[in-house]
Amino acid sequence: MRIGLIHYSGPPIVGGVEQTLYYHAKVLADNGYRPQLLVGEGQSFDPRVPVTVIPTLYSKHPEVLAIKAVLDSGQTDDRFDRLRHSLRERLGEAIAEVDVVIVHNALTLHKNLALTAALWDLVQTDLSVPIIGWHHDFAWDRSQYRAELHDGFPWQLLHHPWPDVVNVVVSDAQRDRLADLYSASPEMIHVIPPGIDLAVSGNWTEKTKKLVAELGLLQADAILLLPARITRRKNIEFAMRILAELRDLSRQDIRLVVTGPPGPHNPANAAYLQSLLSLRATLGLEPAAHFLYQLDVADRLVLDEHTMANLYTLSDALLFPSHEEGFGIPLLEAVYARLPIFCSDIAPFHESAGEQAHYFSLSDTPHQVAQAIAETLLAEPSLLLRRRVRSRYTWTNIVRQKLLPLLERGYVG
Template structure:
């Protein structure tokens, strides 16, 4: 599908809407759409997402600024009409092969009313592709814009439902405002929130990103981290049983074991086979992840540190440790730690980690973990944000269905 995204400016111009447009464009392109940006300022994002420059779309163009001064005084002059008519011609040519036009804020704010009016004229003449109006801000409900707005055309275009358009807002507040302003039923206005690029925010290594894509781990909650080699003394079978119990209360819970097989004992291969069989018996094939199955290469410290950043808790059921560095690494990563009650870990954790016997009932350990995630507002917010406000999740849950 050919999609055009219209705004006054696009990245690398810095702005909240510009940032959102950049994420939208990359996600749409990555999902097989042909995406084009239309703006007065900015650059092509890459060799697939090109920019069509439309100088008169700028909110800061000299002619646009002059026209806005007139409009702010309530004067609709030939300058406005001339700009509108030029933009009608330019937009019609630019959008000739487009299936969907997404206009961000240009039909919500009075930054360039000639552009707004040109879109409206093309729309009512049925010369536009399918039109999606994405409202981040609304001039008519924002006090600082009130002195610049007047009754009648073209200002009323910003508070009138044009018909046969899709309206998108970024929050429940904006939906209530738009519904009242344009007399649209709230259910006819879709809320699509803004989000966070997890890979950039966490500065994830490329190898980490590849592993996360293979495991879909970021869709899990909570994520339990077990950063150990696969060897019997690490008691990984207890972690698997605990995960199975935890998933009764948290169906999307997951476990990730980061280490390879222990290198000094051939029996470790038999141990891993036993763990794989247990995983299948417990129905955890898609929720208990052994990274050694996904890569033959050594995972550097930077990748392991990434997994600490994205995890929700450390689960450390070892029967034997000489020290217990994962507990310290969890502390540096602000992770809650659930540990086997053995002397080295007790020395490190003192009263600041949750302890259990390495022979404890998995249901009891699961209950301890579940209680933490049910009672901690920070943990709940973190898991909810990851599930709902990652750009990939937003695209999958909201944007992809909208484009259909």
């Protein structure tokens, strides 16, 4: 499916709409679609995404600004009509090459009314290409714009629903405002929020990106980190039994990530890993207990410090059930990453984490420890917010869960 994305400008121009274009285009391309940008200012940012620049789409183009100055006074002139006609011709040719058009802001904002009027003209023709109006801002809803808006054409195009155009806004609050502006039912307006790129905000390494994708970590309800080599004193089998109990208690997709390889100085550690893999199968934890040493992307090596730091910030808690330790550096790293700590009640951990960690006795049953974790962690507001962001507000999930169904449910094709 070919998808045309229209806006005044695109990347690398900095702005919320430009960011939306960037991520929508990349995720659409990742999912086998063929997006292309039609913008007044912008550059190529992905070889899969053609960028066509039509300079007079840009809201700050000198010709557009000159026309806007006249429009702001309540008048139109020949320059408006000429640009309207020119854009109608250019856009008509471009739209003929796609299967659906997504227009950002031009149907509700007055920054280039010749563009708005040209799109209106195309909608009035026998246009076979469906149009989605993606409305981030509403001129008629902003007091600072009232002096620039007037009765009649073309200003009234901004506060009436267009025939056969599918309307999208970025929040429920925006939906209510647009419904009031359009004197329409909110049910006719779709809500698709913007998002964030966790890989960018978290400064992920390429290895982290591959690990997250391969393990589906963004789909997890909670991630428990066990940063240790695979040796018996780390008591990893106890962590796995806790995980099984915790998943059973919560009915949530909780994961355990064990970061290290088998310890290098004891040949028995390889056998210990095999026993852990057997236990994982017995407990039905193959989709939930992850040994990064097994993954090709980990290169069967100790992860670099940058990737380890990523895993700390990505996780929701540290689980560290060691039988014995000399000190407990992972507890310090967890503190700096703002992770709650659930660890065995041994003297070195009290020395490193003080009384701020959540301690459990090694004589406790896995069920008892899981209950304590569930009561403490799963009701923690910060965890609930992190889960909300991971599940709802990453660009990949937004496009897959919201935009793709909209494109495929009869509005196009």
